[in-house]
Structure formats: structure tokens, C-alpha cells
Amino acid sequence: MNKVKRIGRSFKTIKGIFKLGSLQSVITISFAAITMIAMLVIGIVFYSSFSDNARESATESTTQIMTQAKLNLEYYLGTMVEISDLIEDNMALFTAGNTDKIADILSLTREIRQDIESITLYSDTGAILLAEPDLKFDRNLVPTREDWFTYAAANPFDYVFQPPHVQRIYEDLRPWVVTLSRSMVLDLTEGRRNYIAVVDMNFSGIEEVCSQVELGHRGYIYVVDDSGKIIYHPQQQLIYAGLKEENIQRALSNETGSFIEEFNGEEISTVIMGVEPSGWKMVGISYVDEIVRNRRSFNNLIVVILLVGLGFIVVASIYISYKISQPIKRLEYQMNRIERGDFNIENLEVRGEDEVKQLTRSFNVMIRRIKKLMSQIIDEQEAKRKNELKALQAQINPHFLYNTLDSIIWMNENENHEGVSEMTAALAKLFRISLSRGREIITVEEEVEHAVSYLTIQKMRYKNKFTYSINLPEELKNLRTMKLLMQPIIENAIYHGIANIPDEGRIQISVYRKEDTLVYKVSDNGYGIDENQLENILLEDSTSMHSSGVGLKNVNERIKLYYGYDFGVSIESVQEEGTTVYIRIPVRKEESGEKIS
Amino acid sequence: MIVSILASCASKSAVPIGDDLNVRVIVKKQNHDFWAVVELGALAAEREFGINVEYTGPTSEEDIDGQIRMVEAAIEDKVDAIVLAAIDYNLLVPVAEQARDAGIPVLIIDSNINSDRMNSFIGTDNVDAGRVLGQSLVDTMGTDVDIVIVSFVKGAASSNEREQGVMEIIEANENINLIDTLYCNSDEAIAEALTIDMLEKHKELDAFVCLNAYATVGTARGVISKGLEGDVKIIGFDSTPEEISYLEKDIIELVVVQNPFSMGYLGVKYAIEAAYGNTIPGNVNTGAVVITKENMYLPENQKLVFPFVD
Numbered sequence: 001m002n003k004v005k006r007i008g009r010s011f012k013t014i015k016g017i018f019k020l021g022s023l024q025s026v027i028t029i030s031f032a033a034i035t036m037i038a039m040l041v042i043g044i045v046f047y048s049s050f051s052d053n054a055r056e057s058a059t060e061s062t063t064q065i066m067t068q069a070k071l072n073l074e075y076y077l078g079t080m081v082e083i084s085d086l087i088e089d090n091m092a093l094f095t096a097g098n099t100d101k102i103a104d105i106l107s108l109t110r111e112i113r114q115d116i117e118s119i120t121l122y123s124d125t126g127a128i129l130l131a132e133p134d135l136k137f138d139r140n141l142v143p144t145r146e147d148w149f150t151y152a153a154a155n156p157f158d159y160v161f162q163p164p165h166v167q168r169i170y171e172d173l174r175p176w177v178v179t180l181s182r183s184m185v186l187d188l189t190e191g192r193r194n195y196i197a198v199v200d201m202n203f204s205g206i207e208e209v210c211s212q213v214e215l216g217h218r219g220y221i222y223v224v225d226d227s228g229k230i231i232y233h234p235q236q237q238l239i240y241a242g243l244k245e246e247n248i249q250r251a252l253s254n255e256t257g258s259f260i261e262e263f264n265g266e267e268i269s270t271v272i273m274g275v276e277p278s279g280w281k282m283v284g285i286s287y288v289d290e291i292v293r294n295r296r297s298f299n300n301l302i303v304v305i306l307l308v309g310l311g312f313i314v315v316a317s318i319y320i321s322y323k324i325s326q327p328i329k330r331l332e333y334q335m336n337r338i339e340r341g342d343f344n345i346e347n348l349e350v351r352g353e354d355e356v357k358q359l360t361r362s363f364n365v366m367i368r369r370i371k372k373l374m375s376q377i378i379d380e381q382e383a384k385r386k387n388e389l390k391a392l393q394a395q396i397n398p399h400f401l402y403n404t405l406d407s408i409i410w411m412n413e414n415e416n417h418e419g420v421s422e423m424t425a426a427l428a429k430l431f432r433i434s435l436s437r438g439r440e441i442i443t444v445e446e447e448v449e450h451a452v453s454y455l456t457i458q459k460m461r462y463k464n465k466f467t468y469s470i471n472l473p474e475e476l477k478n479l480r481t482m483k484l485l486m487q488p489i490i491e492n493a494i495y496h497g498i499a500n501i502p503d504e505g506r507i508q509i510s511v512y513r514k515e516d517t518l519v520y521k522v523s524d525n526g527y528g529i530d531e532n533q534l535e536n537i538l539l540e541d542s543t544s545m546h547s548s549g550v551g552l553k554n555v556n557e558r559i560k561l562y563y564g565y566d567f568g569v570s571i572e573s574v575q576e577e578g579t580t581v582y583i584r585i586p587v588r589k590e591e592s593g594e595k596i597s
Numbered sequence: 598m599i600v601s602i603l604a605s606c607a608s609k610s611a612v613p614i615g616d617d618l619n620v621r622v623i624v625k626k627q628n629h630d631f632w633a634v635v636e637l638g639a640l641a642a643e644r645e646f647g648i649n650v651e652y653t654g655p656t657s658e659e660d661i662d663g664q665i666r667m668v669e670a671a672i673e674d675k676v677d678a679i680v681l682a683a684i685d686y687n688l689l690v691p692v693a694e695q696a697r698d699a700g701i702p703v704l705i706i707d708s709n710i711n712s713d714r715m716n717s718f719i720g721t722d723n724v725d726a727g728r729v730l731g732q733s734l735v736d737t738m739g740t741d742v743d744i745v746i747v748s749f750v751k752g753a754a755s756s757n758e759r760e761q762g763v764m765e766i767i768e769a770n771e772n773i774n775l776i777d778t779l780y781c782n783s784d785e786a787i788a789e790a791l792t793i794d795m796l797e798k799h800k801e802l803d804a805f806v807c808l809n810a811y812a813t814v815g816t817a818r819g820v821i822s823k824g825l826e827g828d829v830k831i832i833g834f835d836s837t838p839e840e841i842s843y844l845e846k847d848i849i850e851l852v853v854v855q856n857p858f859s860m861g862y863l864g865v866k867y868a869i870e871a872a873y874g875n876t877i878p879g880n881v882n883t884g885a886v887v888i889t890k891e892n893m894y895l896p897e898n899q900k901l902v903f904p905f906v907d
Contacts, residue, residue: 140845140890166894166903172842174903217647229896235641237858237904240897 027321035313043302058269058288059258066284070273072209080180080199087197106132117175117200124194135170152181152196161278163229164203176203216290226279251283327356387558407461426456445477451486466498466505480588489522489581497526518587523580529573620868621671622680624654634904638861661685668692678868682707686754702871706864716871719863719881721855723755726885727762729853733887734832740772742803747812749783759808781812788815796823810835817843836902851889859883
């Protein structure tokens with residue numbers, strides 16, 4: 001069960017990573033992409049520099065090997081040239097009739113150089129003048145029809161090389177040879193005479209030199225003459241049979257040098273060298289990957305490194321992005337809960353990176369503050385309701401009502417009809433304003449009327465034990481005010497202030513404006529309040545027997561809740577002299593602010 | 598992704614190159630001119646494609662059992678492909694099919710066997726070679742001739758096919774009079790004796806058409822011994838040094854030569870392809886070329902006639 005859960009979670013995580021646009025996917029993808037690109041660039045740079053290196057060294061090693069082969073080949077050809085020169089040097093002997101002597105020289109030469117197949121000398125008509133070895137000639141041989149004769153005759157003094165061919169000077173001897181022929185012109189007493197000297201060298205020596213060249217496993221060299229005829233090619237027969245093609249024309253058209261080309265997806269290095277003095281060209285074909293054997297394994301290494309690196313990067317970037325985004329995600333989850341209105345959360349655990357910690361802390365502080373504010377609002381609302389309830393009770397204080405009604409009955413029995421009607425009218429007014437059809441806000445005029453009604457009733461009940469005066473400027477009458485602000489104060493003044501003094505009591509009410517503040521000033525000449533009481537009077541619920549239950553504190557709190565903490569009730573009192581209470585509320589022309597329902 | 602990258606690395610070259618690939622070439626006879634050229638071709642392919650070629654063959658062309666054992670050994674060695682020149686048309690069939698059963702490609706060169714389960718046949722189209730022989734007879738001597746065919750082994754596939762090719766030309770030319778068809782059993786001495794006998798019996802004889810090297814050489818010797826060089830023409834087959842010598846001396850009019858180098862080369866080349874599971878042609882004709890005294894020294898023919906550099 002647990003396991004299933006975990007798998008589910010990790011699946012969720014993976015899904016989370018690849019949810020495009022999420023923080024984690026952005027981090028993962030960009031991190032992986034940047035690193036991959038960097039690795040690729042490095043890989044490509046490495047590879048190309050290594051590749052260039054490989055090509056260079058392939059060409060270099062091919063050139064080195066070929067140079068050796070070329071020197072060997074030139075040595076063979078040089079030998080033929082020397083023999084040809086030898087004949088020329090000794091032509092004087094021949095023309096002097098000393099044929100045996102020159103035959104001896106040639107015989108000796110051939111003994112030293114076993115790979116010389118034959119040395120022959122022809123007249124310009126093709127007659128054989130001298131031959132080493134001196135064997136039976138082939139009756140089918142017509143020298144003037146052979147390339148090696150005609151080419152030499154056409155190019156006097158030149159060393160003319162013939163590509164490998166089967167020589168048929170002698171009967172039943174068919175050696176493969178390379179032929180050097182040279183036409184010499186001698187000025188003799190009987191006139192100018194042409195001779196053709198021919199040196200046949202067995203091709204096996206040359207073939208061996210060429211075939212032993214190893215340019216990797218499949219590389220090879222071939223040799224062509226200046227007309228494109230193949231001197232040597234390891235697959236000469238395949239070319240004749242049409243099974244293989246070699247781009248000989250390219251080798252001919254190119255000067256000596258080297259180049260690299262791609263063929264069938266493989267890099268092929270071609271090196272071309274001239275072979276002196278024949279005008280032949282030696283062409284080396286090698287496969288770069290074979291010459292530089294480690295290149296392919298290097299390629300594979302790069303690929304493996306890239307793949308391993310990619311895997312590592314992906315894992316690392318998933319991990320890193322997870323580490324970064326996880327705390328944020330948790331925060332996001334909690335915020336979502338709050339967004340849905342669920343404030344019932346504990347403090348978030350502060351962990352992760354510094355920034356995230358800070359964010360979490362701030363978030364925690366914010367949540368705490370919101371919670372505090374919310375509980376404060378709840379408290380305030382509760383207090384408001386409570387106060388309203390109390391104010392409501394004050395509006396219909398039954399005790400006061402009984403007493404007043406008793407007074408009315410009493411006056412009626414005494415047939416004080418004037419008093420009855422005055423008191424009843426005041427009571428009616430008092431209650432009308434108290435109720436005010438449920439409104440909390442009334443005009444200042446109404447508030448003052450309410451106070452006057454109250455004072456009227458009390459004055460009658462207390463048998464004119466006090467007098468009162470009202471000072472309400474005309475311009476303040478229409479301002480708005482909470483209702484029943486003054487009545488509790490007046491009640492206090494009567495019961496606690498002037499009720500117990502021997503002199504006539506005096507209550508003065510004046511309403512005035514001080515800047516943006518409206519002040520109800522209620523002063524009496526009563527007993528006064530001692531300092532101890534004064535300090536506590538606004539804090540305690542003064543629920544004395546005579547109180548209507550709505551004390552100074554209630555008025556004070558109602559003002560503060562409704563108008564804010566800048567407003568409220570303040571008291572000045574001097575013992576034996578009297579008490580002045582200031583009720584401050586803001587000046588409001590219209591009913592505004594919170595509507596109390 | 599990993600797989601595709603590695604695969605693209607591995608399959609970079611179009612020509613398969615396998616150092617570990619083993620191809621067994623089993624010919625009819627070792628140390629023989631014709632088969633040595635086959636070997637040259639096989640070695641050229643070995644070098645070109647970088648594989649291992651093992652070249653074997655019995656010492657005698659009659660050693661059928663020896664050749665069967667060599668095929669068996671190749672199967673046992675689990676070679677990647679077998680290139681076989683069968684001594685016998687029928688007797689090599691079971692062992693060759695056994696190799697096929699073992700999943701080894703078998704390519705037949707030069708001499709086919711009586712089975713359609715082989716991967717390929719690479720060699721001279723013998724019927725075609727026979728036609729070339731017959732046509733060159735007509736080209737050099739016209740159609741009004743009395744001739745004898747000297748074949749080698751009665752019932753052997755290659756001799757049957759060459760005969761068939763020659764007969765097509767003869768039947769197309771009514772004037773050609775075929776006196777007899779002789780079988781020398783690939784023995785020069787028998788061919789010589791049969792020739793002498795024939796020359797004595799049929800004075801009107803104009804030409805011999807010989808279907809292999811033994812028949813050609815034996816016939817030439819017979820003609821020489823009767824002193825009829827030049828009078829009785831010989832149309833021969835293959836190019837042994839002795840035949841070439843007779844050709845240059847006008848004893849032999851012309852020879853039709855095959856291309857054993859191509860057989861060896863293409864045999865191994867297609868064996869590699871088959872070992873890699875690629876499709877290869879079921880039949881490859883390596884061709885037959887008419888060689889006369891006049892064209893034998895042309896560069897393109899020299900290697901066919903004189904294959905070896907001494």
C-alpha cells in the first residue's frame with residue numbers, strides 16, 4: 001500500500017517535471033539543453049580537431065610509405081636507364097665490329113642483375129643486331145610492329161618506358177616485362193644510322209615493390225603511365241574484366257600531391273607521386289579510418305561520453321530542479337489552501353534555500369497576521385453586538401419605565417394633569433428617538449432632544465432638584481451622530497453627581513464643533529469623582545443599581561468601534577465641584593460608514 | 598536514441614567489412630594453372646574486403662571423396678560461406694545441401710551441381726561457351742566442313758553443356774558434317790590416341806572442336822604426330838602454356854578462354870554478401886573470350902592468356 005503510494009507519488013513527480021511551463025520543467029529542460037549544447041560543442045570541437053589530425057597523419061604515413069616504394073621503383077627504372085646508357089657508351093665498340101666485347105659486357109650485366117630479362121639492339125629496320133641472352137628468336141616477332149620499337153623510333157634519345165606486357169622475343173619464353181627502349185643516332189663514316197636499344201626488366205620485381213606496400217588493411221597503391229595505361233594495379237584483372245573502376249583520369253589530371261575525399265561514407269586519402277624518369281605516377285589510396293585505427297574508437301568514446309553525460313545531466317537537472325521547486329511547490333500548495341479559505345494551517349516548516357526560507361518566513365508572518373486580524377475582527381464584531389444589545393436594552397430600560405410610569409400615575413392621582421401630559425409627551429419622545437425605527441444614526445438635533453426628554457422626565461421625578469441648560473448651535477443640528485450617547489452620561493451625572501448634593505444641581509449640555517470633531521460637553525456641579533474611580537470609570541462596566549446598565553464604558557466603546565480610536569469619551573472631574581464629560585465624534589453630514597443592521 | 602547512434606556508427610560503411618568472416622574456397626584441384634588463377638581472384642577479394650579466405654582442393658580432380666570431406670570439414674569449422682567448384686555434378690549434392698541446412702551459404706563456381714538450393718552459380722555459361730566455339734569454327738572455316746568434337750567426360754555437366762552449345766551451331770548450319778564426338782576422360786594421352794585414330798579413318802576431316810584443355814592439347818599432339826599441322830584445324834578451349842605455344846605456331850586456330858580470376862573474385866565477393874544475408878544473383882556468367890594469335894597480346898587479353906608474372 002505504502003509502496004503503491006510512493007510509486008504514485010514519484011509518477012506524479014515525473015509528470016510534474018514534464019508539465020510544460022512548470023518551474024521544474026523549465027529548469028530541467030533549460031539546464032539539460034544548455035549543458036548538452038556545451039557538451040556537443042566540446043565534442044564536435046574535439047572530434048573535428050582529432051579528425052583533422054587523423055587525416056593529416058593518414059596522409060603523412062601514406063606519403064612516407066609511398067616514398068619508400070617510389071624510391072625502390074626508381075631504383076629499378078634507374079637500373080634500366082643505366083644499362084641503356086651502358087649500351088650507348090659502348091656503341092663505339094659495336095660499330096668498330098667488336099661485337100663480342102659488348103656482348104660480354106651485357107652478359108655480365110645480366111648476370112649481376114638477374115631481373116633483367118633481356119637486352120637487345122635493333123637496327124632501324126627491326127633487324128636484331130645483338131641479343132642477351134642469345135636464344136632462339138620467336139618467328140612471329142616483328143619488332144617494327146611492337147609498341148616498344150615504334151615509340152622509341154618516334155622519340156629519338158628519349159627513354160621510352162612501356163607498361164607491363166608479355167614479351168615474345170624468344171620462342172616459348174613469355175615473361176611479363178617492363179620495357180625501356182631508346183633510339184640512338186650514330187654518325188658513322190657510311191652515314192647517319194639509327195639503333196634501338198631495348199632493356200626488358202622482369203615485372204615481378206616491380207610488382208613485388210608495389211604489392212608489398214601496405215596502406216592499412218585495404219589501402220593500396222597503383223602506378224599509371226602518362227597516357228593512363230596501368231603499370232601496376234593490385235586488381236588489374238578486375239579493372240580489365242570491368243568488375244572494378246579506378247579513377248585514373250583524375251590521377252592523371254592532378255599534379256602530385258594529396259587530397260582527401262569521401263566515398264561510400266568513408267574518408268579516402270589519395271596521394272599522388274611522380275616516378276622519375278618514366279613520367280609514371282604512383283597513386284596511393286588509403287582509408288583514413290584504417291591508417292588511424294583509433295579514430296573510430298575515439299568516435300565511439302565521444303558518443304559514449306555524450307550519452308553518459310546526457311543521462312547524468314538529465315538525472316542531475318531533475319534532482320536540482322526538484323530541490324529548487326519543491327519548497328516553492330509546497331508553499332504553492334499551502335497558498336492554494338488559503339486561497340480556498342482554509343486558514344487552518346500550522347506554521348510552515350522553514351527549510352530549503354535561503355530565499356525559500358525567507359519566503360516561507362514571510363508567508364508564516366503574513367498568515368499569523370491575517371489570523372490575528374481575523375480574530376480581532378471577530379472580537380470587535382462580538383463586542384459591537386454586545387454593546388448594541390446593551391444599548392438596545394437601555395432604550396427600553398424597564399426600571400426607568402416603571403419609575404416614570406409610577407411618577408405619571410402619582411401625578412395623575414394628584415390631578416397634576418399638566419405634569420402628566422408633559423411627562424408622557426417626554427417619555428413618548430424619548431422612546432421614539434431611542435427606537436428611531438432601528439436606525440443607529442440620527443441627527444444631532446434628535447440626540448439633543450432625546451437628552452432633553454430624559455432630563456425633563458428626571459427633573460419632574462426629582463422635583464426640580466436640578467436645572468439644566470442646553471446649548472446647541474443651529475448649524476450643528478443636522479449633523480449625524482450615533483444615538484444615545486449623552487443619556488448614560490446624564491444619568492450618571494444625576495445619580496452619582498447631583499443626587500447627593502444639598503445644593504440645587506445644575507447640568508449644562510453644550511454641543512460644539514472643534515475642527516472636524518463634534519463635541520458633546522456634559523457638565524454637572526455634582527459630587528465629583530475621586531481620582532481612583534476616574535481612572536477606572538472607562539474600563540469597568542459600571543453596573544450600579546441605578547445605572548441603566550449602559551455606562552460610560554459602553555458609550556466609549558461604541559464610539560471607538562464605530563468611529564475609530566481617535567474618538568471617545570473623556571472625563572474631567574474635581575471633587576466637590578463637579579464633573580465634565582466630553583463626548584467626541586467626527587463631524588459627519590451624511591449618514592456614512594458602516595451601516596449597523 | 599542510444600541504439601540508433603551506435604547503430605549509425607556501426608553501419609557507416611556500405612561495403613561490409615568483417616575481419617572475422619571466414620570463407621572457404623574448395624576447388625577441383627590444387628596446383629593447377631586454371632585453379633591457381635581462381636585462387637588469385639579469391640585472394641584479390643580477400644584483400645579488398647578484409648576477410649579471411651582459406652583455399653583448399655584435392656590433389657587430383659578424381660578425388661570426389663576428398664572433396665566431400667573438405668566440404669564436411671568446412672561445415673564443422675562453421676565457416677561463414679563456402680565457395681565450391683564441384684568435381685561431380687551429383688555426388689557433391691548431399692554434402693552441399695547439408696551445408697545449406699547448417700545455414701551456411703554455398704556458392705558454386707565453374708562446375709555446377711544438381712541442386713537448386715545453392716545460393717549462386719558463378720562461372721562460364723558452358724552452353725554459351727559451346728556456342729562461341731561453334732560460331733568461331735563457322736567464322737574461321739565457313740560451314741562446309743567435316744568436323745569431330747573432342748569432349749571430355751560423357752555425362753559431366755560442363756561437357757554436356759558445351760556440347761549442347763556447339764550442337765546448336767552445327768544444327769543451324771546444315772553443311773557442317775559432324776563425323777563423331779569423342780570422349781577423352783580429361784586425359785591428354787587418350788585424346789591424342791583418339792585423334793590419331795580419327796585422322797587415319799577420316800582423311801576428309803577438316804577440324805577438331807575440343808571442349809577442354811586436355812582435349813585440346815591431346816588433339817594438337819595427335820595432329821602433330823600425323824604431320825598435319827595447319828591442314829587440320831583445331832578449335833580449342835582454355836589457355837595452358839602448351840596450347841598458347843601451339844596457337845602461336847598455327848597448330849591451334851583459336852582457343853576459347855574462360856575467366857577463372859572473375860570466378861574466384863566474384864565467388865568470394867558474393868559469398869561475403871550472402872554471409873551478411875544480402876540477396877545475390879543466382880547466376881553469374883563470367884564469360885568466354887575467343888583468343889587468336891592476333892589478339893592474344895592485346896593488353897586486355899594478356900592477363901587472360903598469361904595470368905602469371907614470373
